[in-house]
Structure formats: structure tokens, C-alpha cells
Amino acid sequence: MSGASGHYEKRLSDLDGLYLDDAAHKALLSEKGDVVVYEVGDFRPSAVAGDMIFGLTRMVPGLVGEEFFLTRGHIHANADRPEVYYGQKGHGLMQLESPEGETRIVEIAPQTVCYVPPFWIHRSVNTGSEELVMMFAYPADSGQDYGIIERSGGMRHRVMRNGQNGWRLVDNAAYKPRARAVVDALMRAAA
Amino acid sequence: MSGASGHYEKRLSDLDGLYLDDAAHKALLSEKGDVVVYEVGDFRPSAVAGDMIFGLTRMVPGLVGEEFFLTRGHIHANADRPEVYYGQKGHGLMQLESPEGETRIVEIAPQTVCYVPPFWIHRSVNTGSEELVMMFAYPADSGQDYGIIERSGGMRHRVMRNGQNGWRLVDNAAYKPRARAVVDALMRAAA
Numbered sequence A, B: 001m002s003g004a005s006g007h008y009e010k011r012l013s014d015l016d017g018l019y020l021d022d023a024a025h026k027a028l029l030s031e032k033g034d035v036v037v038y039e040v041g042d043f044r045p046s047a048v049a050g051d052m053i054f055g056l057t058r059m060v061p062g063l064v065g066e067e068f069f070l071t072r073g074h075i076h077a078n079a080d081r082p083e084v085y086y087g088q089k090g091h092g093l094m095q096l097e098s099p100e101g102e103t104r105i106v107e108i109a110p111q112t113v114c115y116v117p118p119f120w121i122h123r124s125v126n127t128g129s130e131e132l133v134m135m136f137a138y139p140a141d142s143g144q145d146y147g148i149i150e151r152s153g154g155m156r157h158r159v160m161r162n163g164q165n166g167w168r169l170v171d172n173a174a175y176k177p178r179a180r181a182v183v184d185a186l187m188r189a190a191a
Helices: A022-032 A147-151 A180-190 B022-032 B147-151 B180-190
Strands: A004-011 A036-044 A052-059 A083-089 A092-097 A103-108 A113-116 A121-125 A132-139 A157-162 A166-171 B004-011 B036-044 B052-059 B083-089 B092-097 B103-108 B113-116 B121-125 B132-139 B157-162 B166-171
Touching: A052 B083, A052 B113, A052 B132, A083 B052, A092 A113, A092 A157, A113 B052, A121 A147, A132 B052, B092 B113, B092 B157, B121 B147
Parallel strands: none
Antiparallel strands: A004 A036, A036 A052, A052 A132, A083 A113, A083 A132, A092 A103, A092 A121, A157 A166, B004 B036, B036 B052, B052 B132, B083 B113, B083 B132, B092 B103, B092 B121, B157 B166
């Protein structure tokens, strides 16, 4: 079989600026060192439209202040491309945000299938006490656009600890809704 | 979330003609009745190119003569579309055949990922003693062509029991290789 295998990891320092509590992020860095927060391994048979990329993502459990460890999050560069996640180990959630700013949460446990519809920004969050492991698959010509989250000052909500074993959504005060024209351009790009 | 959920099942009588030993097939039917051999549940968000369909397939264990229970098998109607399978339970294999007639076998156990490359005919076989359960995902505009196997008199090889716990490939005497023009047409259709 031809194709390429890829692997990348994100460390605590790579996630600077994503968390509400900057001081807690700095304190964790100096306490734990620049540890790996999550890693992704994938297989890319080709980049041809109609082919698929698939792989495994692993994220350690942890908190920055009261906010759970999370991935940077992205929308697909070809925004109308979906993604399928499949829980393997641990407990977490997929935080989904439409371009218009609607939030949906899919809780993920082993054998939970999570379908990320076309046009939805997505980020995974480890709300559990062990590693969160998921398999994923998406169309080979999807691409990733991480900037869409940065340009809005983050996602609309933050996922914070709620008591001992729970989570809650908190408004992200820095969030700037996307202008109608930006949303329209995203939708049009796919047509 | 919009979209459609689908479900179908194949019974022993639906698999008439697929097995080497017709008498054993008939005997099994009269002994067991027309039991369900495998069932497929899927979710089809849309049929749009670039979207994805995903679901779960379950196949009971069993033998027809010395030949393991299997699915009908297909090539994608848009032949350049791939598929990803992911083993959940049981032990089996994916029997892959290129249009030119090359056979490849991928053994499947829990947490085995099996990538079916574009243009490969594929069929799953339950070589184990329990239910074989796999998750799958493929591009929404793939489609299925079951006729390609019939037109060749079956797949090139049969998967037969080998001793207590093993399997072996046996040439299918009825197999007629595809003409060069047929192979070329399949490849061209995707271009």
C-alpha cells in the first residue's frame, strides 16, 4: 500500500493563549515542564478528492485552572467536508460550533460515534481522568483551517470543570461573532 | 442533525450461489431456517460528494461446508472511492481483489484498521467463533456495485477452514478474469 504516515504532537507551550487563565497555564508549564498534551497519528493514502485520511488521536487528562485540556480546533479548509470520530478510551466531548456561532456538544466515551457535519468548527476536550483516545476519518481533500478560531477570539464557549466529575459551558468573553459576509463566504466557497 | 438512518440484513437464503458447496447451503437452510447472517446499520447525512456515510456491520460465525460465512462483497459504483473498516469484536478478514485479479487479505481483530484502497473489490469473512463486528466509513457518493463479482463467477479465491482455528485460500474454479478492456473502463470511469 502506498501513501504516507504522519505524526504530530502538541505540547503545553503550543497551547499558549487558548486558555482563560494565562497565569495557570504559566504555572503548569513551570511545574510540569513542556509536556505533550495530545498527539495525532494518521495515514494519508493520497490527497485526491474522494479518498480518505484516517488515524488516532490521544490526549492526556488535565486542567489549566478550571478549564479542561483541549485541542486547538479547526474548520476544514474545504469547509463542506465532514469528519467521523469514534471513541476508544476515556471520556471527553466534541465541542462543535457553526459559523453562525451555535454551540453543540457531543459527549464521547468508548464506542461513541461522533459525526462532525460539514461547516462545523470542532475541538475535542478531555473531561475525564484518563487518556482520551479517538479514531477519526475524513475526506482526503478536507484540509484544516485553525485561523478561524483565532480570528473570533476563540470558540464561543469554554468547557470548565463543574464539581468533581462534571463540566459546564461558560461564555467566552473574548468571542467576536463572525460577520454575515464571512459566514456567507464560507458557505459559498463550498458551492 | 438531518440525514437518514438505514438498516438491512442478509439471510442465509440471500446468499444462495455464493458458496462452493450448494448442498451444504441447502442443508444448513433446512437445519437452521432462514437465519440472519449479517446486518448493516448506517447513517447517511447526505449523498453529496465530499460528505461521508458511516455505520456498523455485524456477522454471525458459521460455515457452509468448509467455507466461512461472508458478505456478498462489492466494488464502489464510483470505483475510485475507498473505505475504512475498524474491528470491534470477533476475528475475521477483509478479502480484497483488484480489478486485475490480485488477492490481498487483511486480518481483522478488535482495533484493527483496514483501509480498502480505491478500485479494490472487498468482502468480509467471519473466520472466528463469535460475532464479527466492524465500524465502517466511506465517501457519501461511493455507491455499491455487487454485479462485478457475479460477472466474474465470484471472487478469485475462497476462504476455507484450515484445521481447527485457521483459514486458507482456495482457487475459485469458476472465476473468469476480467478482460483488459473491462479493467481499463473501470479505471477510466474514475478519471
